[in-house]
Amino acid sequence: xxxxxxxxxxxxxxxxxxxxxxxxxxxxxxxxxxxxxxxxxxxxxxxxxxxxxxxxxxxxxxxxxxxxxxxxxxxxxxxxxxxxxxxxxxxxxxxxxxxxxxxxxxxxxxxxxxxxxxxxxxxxxxxxxxxxxxxxxxxxxxxxxxxxxxxxxxxxxxxxxxxxxxxxxxxxxxxxxxxxxxxxxxxxxxxxxxxxxxxxxxxxxxxxxxxxxxxxxxxxxxxxxxxxxxxxxxxxxxxxxxxxxxxxxxxxxxxxxxxxxxxxxxxxxxxxxxxxxxxxxxxxxxxxxxxxxxxxxxxxxxxxxxxxxxxxxxxxxxxxxxxxxxxxxxxxxxxxxxxxxxxxxxxxxxxxxxxxxxxxxxxxxxxxxxxxxxxxxxxxxxxxxxxxxxxxxxxxxxxxxxxxxxxxxxxxxxxxxxxxxxx
Amino acid sequence: xxxxxxxxxxxxxxxxxxxxxxxxxxxxxxxxxxxxxxxxxxxxxxxxxxxxxxxxxxxxxxxxxxxxxxxxxxxxxxxxxxxxxxxxxxxxxxxxxxxxxxxxxxxxxxxxxxxxxxxxxxxxxxxxxxxxxxxxxxxxxxxxxxxxxxxxxxxxxxxxxxxxxxxxxxxxxxxxxxxxxxxxxxxxxxxxxxxxxxxxxxxxxxxxxxxxxxxxxxxxxxxxxxxxxxxxxxxxxxxxxxxxxxxxxxxxxxxxxxxxxxxxxxxxxxxxxxxxxxxxxxxxxxxxxxxxxxxxxxxxxxxxxxxxxxxxxxxxxxxxxxxxxxxxxxxxxxxxx
Ligand SMILES: Cc1cc2nc3c(=O)[nH]c(=O)nc-3n(C[C@H](O)[C@H](O)[C@H](O)COP(=O)(O)OP(=O)(O)OC[C@H]3O[C@@H](n4cnc5c(N)ncnc54)[C@H](O)[C@@H]3O)c2cc1C
Numbered sequence: 163x164x165x166x167x168x169x170x171x172x173x174x175x176x177x178x179x180x181x182x183x184x185x186x187x188x189x190x191x192x193x194x195x196x197x198x199x200x201x202x203x204x205x206x207x208x209x210x211x212x213x214x215x216x217x218x219x220x221x222x223x224x225x226x227x228x229x230x231x232x233x234x235x236x237x238x239x240x241x242x243x244x245x246x247x248x249x250x251x252x253x254x255x256x257x258x259x260x261x262x263x264x265x266x267x268x269x270x271x272x273x274x275x276x277x278x279x280x281x282x283x284x285x286x287x288x289x290x291x292x293x294x295x296x297x298x299x300x301x302x303x304x305x306x307x308x309x310x311x312x313x314x315x316x317x318x319x320x321x322x323x324x325x326x327x328x329x330x331x332x333x334x335x336x337x338x339x340x341x342x343x344x345x346x347x348x349x350x351x352x353x354x355x356x357x358x359x360x361x362x363x364x365x366x367x368x369x370x371x372x373x374x375x376x377x378x379x380x381x382x383x384x385x386x387x388x389x390x391x392x393x394x395x396x397x398x399x400x401x402x403x404x405x406x407x408x409x410x411x412x413x414x415x416x417x418x419x420x421x422x423x424x425x426x427x428x429x430x431x432x433x434x435x436x437x438x439x440x441x442x443x444x445x446x447x448x449x450x451x452x453x454x455x456x457x458x459x460x461x462x463x464x465x466x467x468x469x470x471x472x473x474x475x476x477x478x479x480x481x482x483x484x485x486x487x488x489x490x491x492x493x494x495x496x497x498x499x500x501x502x503x504x505x506x507x508x509x510x511x512x513x514x515x516x517x518x519x520x521x522x523x524x525x526x527x528x529x530x531x532x533x534x535x536x537x538x539x540x541x542x543x544x545x546x547x548x549x550x551x552x553x554x555x556x557x558x559x560x561x562x563x564x565x566x567x568x569x570x571x572x573x574x575x576x577x578x579x580x581x582x583x584x585x
Numbered sequence: 586x587x588x589x590x591x592x593x594x595x596x597x598x599x600x601x602x603x604x605x606x607x608x609x610x611x612x613x614x615x616x617x618x619x620x621x622x623x624x625x626x627x628x629x630x631x632x633x634x635x636x637x638x639x640x641x642x643x644x645x646x647x648x649x650x651x652x653x654x655x656x657x658x659x660x661x662x663x664x665x666x667x668x669x670x671x672x673x674x675x676x677x678x679x680x681x682x683x684x685x686x687x688x689x690x691x692x693x694x695x696x697x698x699x700x701x702x703x704x705x706x707x708x709x710x711x712x713x714x715x716x717x718x719x720x721x722x723x724x725x726x727x728x729x730x731x732x733x734x735x736x737x738x739x740x741x742x743x744x745x746x747x748x749x750x751x752x753x754x755x756x757x758x759x760x761x762x763x764x765x766x767x768x769x770x771x772x773x774x775x776x777x778x779x780x781x782x783x784x785x786x787x788x789x790x791x792x793x794x795x796x797x798x799x800x801x802x803x804x805x806x807x808x809x810x811x812x813x814x815x816x817x818x819x820x821x822x823x824x825x826x827x828x829x830x831x832x833x834x835x836x837x838x839x840x841x842x843x844x845x846x847x848x849x850x851x852x853x854x855x856x857x858x859x860x861x862x863x864x865x866x867x868x869x870x871x872x873x874x875x876x877x878x879x880x881x882x883x884x885x886x887x888x889x890x891x892x893x894x895x896x897x898x899x900x901x902x903x904x905x906x907x908x909x910x911x912x913x914x915x916x917x918x919x920x921x922x
Pocket of ligand 1: 286287288289290291294295296297319320321322323372561564565566567568569570571574819
């Protein structure tokens with residue numbers, strides 16, 4: 163058991179670090195949620211792609227390097243330490259791409275992935291609707307059969323970066339049946355098609371970070387159905403773990419933020435304020451725990467290629483999780499489980515397991531930024547100036563417990579699927 | 586990099602679990618608390634036969650010289666089963682201290698120390714230690730065959746004062762008086778012993794937290810109110826989920842601390858303290874939630890839950906307070922590590 167980086171990983175880390183030192187913008191780009199900023203972030207994706215660094219975990223044929231999960235974690239650490247720009251294409255890169263690898267046709271992959279890798283096409287997620295939030299299976303937007311494809315109609319909302327994105331993906335109802343989950347189909351569509359209207363929505367910081375999408379008989383060819391018609395729910399859920407877990411919010415992000423928080427504490431902290439010092443320490447410990455758990459996952463047999471070639475193998479111990487509770491206990495006597503808490507961790511039930519990570523990182527992010535603002539005192543209010551990044555980060559973190567499945571939904575999933583609690 | 590337990594280590598954990606489950610440790614602990622330590626001492630001996638007492642003893646002195654991760658596995662399982670006795674002291678801190686003091690020469694500079702190490706490994710000796718002010722009391726000194734006290738850079742044989750009762754029934758705490766000087770100029774050895782004691786205590790707490798979650802989930806499935814198992818209520822589910830999250834993210838810190846101690850005991854302060862903070866918090870949350878989920882039955886001395894509730898309360902503050910460990914993490918970070 164060791165945490166030492168081998169030569170290959172160390173060399174990769176050095177390459178990424180050097181490249182970022184030479185190329186990463188010295189001052190932050192304008193907000194990605196402005197027309198100008200969006201364009202600059204798109205150009206940055208092209209620059210990353212030219213160095214084959216935009217999608218390191220993908221197979222080479224699509225612009226990646228076939229990097230292992232460990233290499234990807236290293237890339238992310240370096241990227242966040244260098245304060246790399248927000249990944250404008252993240253929803254495509256981290257949600258749609260894994261779904262395409264698992265369920266797409268070769269034609270779809272070769273048509274879609276290379277343009278996604280360079281930022282030429284930026285994708286937006288279209289799940290939520292005005293009446294459909296946590297209860298996603300209640301989707302009302304529909305698709306009707308047409309010659310050679312489908313006609314999409316309805317309304318999607320809260321679609322991140324849809325204001326300037328090129329294409330969208332999401333679930334639409336293609337049949338009504340007894341079971342709500344049946345009859346949903348996974349569609350890929352252009353946000354520029356006739357019949358699409360995108361209305362920006364300003365977020366808490368005033369910027370148009372998400373949008374409503376109105377669809378009125380928008381034609382989508384059969385080639386842009388992902389998986390079989392009616393199979394959309396299963397397909398969307400199979401990659402839901404990607405959205406929630408490691409790929410969405412990598413450990414590198416929190417390690418970098420925690421390191422900066424410690425610096426801020428050294429610079430601005432009152433040594434006598436041990437309560438605040440405790441919070442700084444806890445934020446660092448949390449970031450470290452998240453990082454280490456990812457390294458456990460990366461050490462599982464089968465964790466080698468992770469975007470293209472499957473997920474890590476189940477860890478011993480995990481499989482018994484739900485069964486243990488069922489064993490029951492008589493009054494006063496106990497039945498202890500052999501290994502309730504995963505022995506060396508993630509795997510086994512990726513979707514439910516990613517729920518643990520989702521609650522953990524989103525609360526960590528909030529606690530970390532809240533602590534930073536506390537340290538800044540009256541300056542915490544400033545939306546401009548040298549420390550305003552903490553406020554922006556805090557506002558960003560506020561949404562974490564809501565999107566990608568609210569933390570309440572995740573806790574229910576954890577209790578039912580990992581602890582065997584009755585529904 | 587391979588940050589995952591090996592198959593043999595998983596087997597070791599499961600074998601220990603099975604051994605302890607068969608031994609009915611809760612019953613043993615209750616007898617122990619009532620002053621009858623026969624079964625407890627027999628169990629200690631059979632655990633030693635399984636190698637548990639030899640993990641931190643170098644091979645030179647008939648020990649296993651095991652990786653600190655193995656010590657984590659063992660102490661976690663002992664905490665998981667509420668095994669009584671001075672676990673962090675006798676299995677981790679004292680053997681680590683004596684091993685450094687014994688040195689690498691053969692024969693040992695001090696034959697007595699080598700003898701203690703051999704006895705510890707065999708399970709024939711139970712040892713305890715105090716290191717005031719951080720570790721002001723020696724735990725379970727009344728039943729220990731070897732009682733030590735350490736100062737900033739010295740180690741003495743010690744005589745325990747009367748045992749004060751702990752919140753954990755059967756555990757006692759003694760102020761000790763130093764007698765014969767065993768070693769001086771031993772600051773590094775003492776520090777290393779302390780780190781291993783903290784690691785073992787943290788592992789015990791994580792194991793106890795797991796047991797508390799086991800008990801709470803089992804109870805939540807079996808106890809019915811309002812016509813439904815209480816585990817179907819979301820307020821209960823969400824609390825249990827929080828406990829699982831805390832435990833799941835505690836263990837990697839514990840294993841990283843073990844790796845750090847294996848690599849460089851003198852540079853492991855940050856990781857050892859981080860593990861202690863997270864495991865103590867996780868165990869406390871587990872205790873709080875497990876009691877709440879049990880309701881009144883959990884508040885009784887008769888219910889086995891009380892064994893873990895009091896263990897967490899007892900071991901939690903030993904080996905440095907949460908604030909002390911958090912401060913040490915920050916100090917290490919400020920120092921650039
Ligand atoms: C910044 C941001 C970006 C987003 N980006 C996108 C995007 O790109 N594409 C997209 O499709 N959507 C996006 N969303 C929407 C997000 O997916 C939804 O907000 C989320 O699914 C929750 O739905 P809701 O907001 O309608 O809340 P609701 O589902 O109405 O929930 C409101 C509250 O009730 C609680 N609640 C609901 N049901 C239960 C239950 N069964 N048990 C316990 N508590 C419950 C929730 O936890 C929450 O606290 C984004 C949201 C935010 C904040």
